[in-house]
Amino acid sequence: MGLLSKTNLLLLPVLCCFCLNLTVAIDTIRSSQSINDSEYIISKGSVFKLGFFSPENSTNRYLGIWYNNISVFTVIWVANREKPLKDSSGVLTISEDGNLVVLNGQAEILWSSNVSNSVTNSSATLGDFGNLVLRVDTTGLVLWESFQHPSDTIVSRMKLSTSSKKDQRLQLTSWKSPSDPSIGSFSSGIDPPTIPEAFVWKEGRPYWRSGPWNGQVFIGMPNWNPGYYTGFTFIDDTNGTVFETFTGLDMLHLSKIVLDWQGNVVHTYWDDGKEDWEVVHKNPEDECDVYGTCGAFGSCDLLSSPICRCLRGFEPKIIKEWNRGNWTSGCVRRTPLQCERMNNSIEEGKADGFLKLEMIKVPDFAELALDVNIEDCRKQCLENCSCVAYGYYTGIGCLSWSGNLIDLRHFTVGGSDIYIRLANLEFEEERNSRVIIPITVTIGVIAIASTAFFFWRWMAKKKRAMKSKSNESLLFDSLNDVKLQDLPIFDLEELAKATNNFDMANKLGQGGFGPVYRGKLHNGQEIAVKRLCRASGQGLEEFLNEVALITKLQHRNLVRLLGCCIEGEEKMLIYEYMPNKSLDAIVFDPVHQKLLNWRKRFDIIEGICRGLLYLHRDSRLKIIHRDLKASNILLDQELNPKISDFGMARIFGCNEDQVKTKRVVGTYGYMSPEYAMRGLFSEKSDVFSFGVLLLEIVSGRRNTSICDEEQYSGLAGLAWKLWNDDNIMALVDPTIWDPSFQMDISKCIHVGLLCVQELARDRPNVSTIISMLKSEILDLPTPKQPAFMERQISSNIELTQQGQIRSSICNVTTSIVSGR
Structure with a gap:
């Protein structure tokens, strides 16, 4: 009996080997077995796991496959996407068939x-590439x-395919949301079989x-790095089906491409x-990049406006x-092609060109x-009346297009050449212009010489007219050393022509002063015309103030005034045109904010500081801006910042550090507490505004977007809370986050909090701020609680006796009434 017991004990481990215990690394399920909700199988090399899971923020249960040995839960495949389990009763098994x-x-x-095909003896195995x-x-x-x-993910060794038979295509389909793996609005795959391209479709539409595959890269993706796509190839089975295979990075299993629920194709490792x-x-x-943004025969260029x-x-x-x-x-085409002219019984004319x-x-x-070949490619297109464009590409060959040209864009690097078919008349106009230009220049020189005397008399008259209006502003009277005759005077007719009679299509924006229009002078120079709204209460004084101040200011980080216009009731300021508009149009825009990485944002912060330092200390005059905010920071072609809008600015005397005013102007959320409540302004008022602006640049969020007034008011309040919670990185715009810049970003937020402190004496001056940003000062003081004034101002504005908030009566939303 004792011997029998010992034998049974020896046999027990052997018997257990034949029992399915799915809590260990078994990679196969057989006909007689099943997997319950709490069980799973793992691939032989422990790379992938199959079992039941719940997505984030969901209680529904799904059968899926995910990576086994990484810390971030990442699902690559889901079975019951359209029929989730509502509880943990789910079972995976092999049915009788x-x-x-x-x-x-x-x-x-x-x-x-x-x-x-029904079978009686089947089994399912999970492989180390994630294939069940x-x-x-x-x-x-x-x-x-x-x-x-x-499902929504392609991993190494996986294939997508396109075929003339729709039911044989393999495509990715997005999740409906991060918590719902059911089929969403987007799908992705390869099309067409003859010239394969990667596509994303939204509800069936591109x-x-x-762009086409040339054997190495997609030619419509110039930033695409083929080094990251080892073995990314296409295989034609010669039966009308093309397979795209993806072997990922050298790390094989740990590389994937996902079609996310918002329609983005994201390649990660x-x-x-x-x-x-x-x-x-x-x-x-x-x-x-969005398909057909500019319609037929339109070209998209992200850097143009x-x-x-x-x-x-x-x-x-x-x-x-x-x-x-x-x-x-x-x-639409401006001049008909030769074939169209012939079909309409019009004179044949000269042959088309490209x-x-x-x-x-x-x-x-x-x-x-x-x-x-490339020569025959052009010839075939020219001989085919329906051909509107052609191109010849290495690895592809001759491509031609008929009908509408859809989804064109211009790249700054890379891209391909294409030849567009145009009527010969379009090229004749160019050739004629080469003859006309020198003739025009000669006539112009003669005209300028003959009219110089009359122009001088007209200009002198305009200068006298502007000077005579100086008695309309007490501020202008106090600036008797400003020589307005040094500023070019523009003619109203010239500005109307430059802006197409102030057409709404050329309108760039509108503020308390009035609308701003884009224009082009006869010499081709682009300008921005700031036109005083006749009904504006924020008018003549600000106009003359801006003219008087900005004519004395010259700095690379201040916008340049080119001239002004005063004719009758019309008053206009003419500035250099900034092609990238204002900072708020980019940093707060979900699409364009990606143009500003951390290095560029830091350059913008430094540039604003340099402009402020010039106003406060380095110019001949000591000037307080009083309305520093994102919409008053313009960006040039290289995204360099330029401070603009000096209508609210004030000059300080040599011995003045602080001034009191009864007329409080500016933008709520950017005003320092001593200025908003008591009318006191100084350099530290601009420093407060700069601190708010700095926090906006780092966070990519408007100050007014922080609405939870029960806990904090404005962006400074949120930054203060996160600072005390030792979670300040939560404030940072995710599009610029990079651990290598964490110290620099943290330092900028620290400086921003120092700038928005309650008391003016606690705030650093601009020269100190620059030293902090350049790490010339390493030990920064600990910031004190910032001024949470926004709610107080809103509730007490009618009770303020120290200052009167002045507003415009233009039919527009002005910068001095509410934050932007």
Whole structure:
């Protein structure tokens, strides 16, 4: 009996080996087995795991596959996407007909592999590449595999395919939301088979595309780094199906491409050091990446304003829509092509020509001509009346386009050449202009010489008219050393012509002073025209004040005044045009804020500081701006900041440190407490405004977007709370976050909090701020609680006796009434 007991004990471990214990690394489920909600299988190399899970912020249960050995829970495949389990009763098993099925507690089938051929002896194995494969046990024949039914993720060794047969295409489909894996609005795949491109579709319509594949890269993605895509290839099976295979980075399993719920194609790899997914590439990258933004025959350029322009030889189809910024209707041809002229029984004229466009994302709907060289490519297009463009590309060959050209954009680097077919008349106009220009220059010189005397008399008259108006402003009288005759005087007729009679299409914005228009002078110089609103209560004094001040100021970080215009009731200021508009138009915009990485934002912060230091200390006059905010920081072509809008600015005397006013002007949320409540302003008033602006630049959020007044008021209040919670990095705009810049970003937030302290004496001056930012001062003082004045001002504004808040009576929202 004792011997028998010992034998049984020896046999027990052997018997256990035949029992399925799914809490250990078993990679296969067989016909007689099942996986309950709390159980799972793991691939042989422990790379992937299959089991039941709940997405973030959801209690629903799904069968899925995810990475096993990383700290971030990352699902790559989901089975029952459209039929979630409401409890933990789910079971994965193999049914009697050999199919994989997911059952609920009532034994109802929520998902099935749906193999039509019934078998009695099948098993499913999870591989180390994340592929779940259902096979016949006896023959090894593959019945079904998860790689043939992808969710939102493609991993190494996985394929997407396109085919002339729609039911044979393999595509990714996005989740509906981060907490809902059911099929969302977006899908992604390859199309067409002849000239394969990567596409994202939104509800079946194109949303983004990569441009054609040339054997190494997608030619519509110049920033795409082929070094990150080892083995990213296309295979043609010669039966009308093209497969795209992805082998990822050298780290094989830890690289993936995801179609997220917002329609972004995001390629990431696992960074062991950071223990997180690192983004290699993301599309769409910007507004111009969205399919067809500029419509037919329109080209998108992110650096131009507006971003959409018609191709040469074309004009907007619906001008009113185009001027309003709705470009989807596209452009139409200005001059008919030769074939069209012949078909309409008009004189045949000269043959069409081709205009070469460089650094272009080639349009959609290309046609491939086989065995054609570059010379024949042009000839074939010219001989084909329906051909409107052609191009020849290494690795692809001759492409031609007929019909509308859709989804063109201009790149600053990379891109391809394309030749656009135009009527010969379009080229004759260019040739004629080469003759006309020298003739025009000669006539112009003669005209200028003959009219110089009359122009001098007219200009002298205008100067006297402007000077005679100086008695309308007490401030202007006090600045008797300002020589307005040194400022160029513009003619009203000239400005009306430059702005197309102040057309709304040229309107850049509007403030308390009045509207601002974009214009172009006869010499081609672009200008911004600031026009005084006749009904404005914020008018003549601010106008003359800005003229008087800015004519004395010259600094690379201050906007340059080119001249002014005073004719009758019209009063205008003419500035240099800033192509990137104001800082708030970029830093607060979800699309454009990506243009400002941390280094560029820090350069902008430093540039604003240098401009302020010049106003406060380095110029001949000591000037307090009084309305420093994001909308008054303009950005030039290289995104360099320039302080603008000096209508509220005031000059200090040599011995003055602080001045009291009965007329409080500025923008709530940027005003220092002593100025808003008592009318006291000084250098430290501008420092307070700068502190708020600095926090906005770092966070990418408007000061007025912080609405939780029960806890804090404004961005400074939020920053103070996060500072005390030792969680200040939560304030940082995610688009600029980089651990390598954490110390610099933290230092900037620290400086911002020092600038918004309650008492003016606690705030640093601008020269100290610059030293702090340049790390010339290493030990920064601990900030005190900032001034939470916004709520007090709003509730007590009618009770303030020390200062009167002045507002404009223009029919516009002005900067001195509410924060922007």
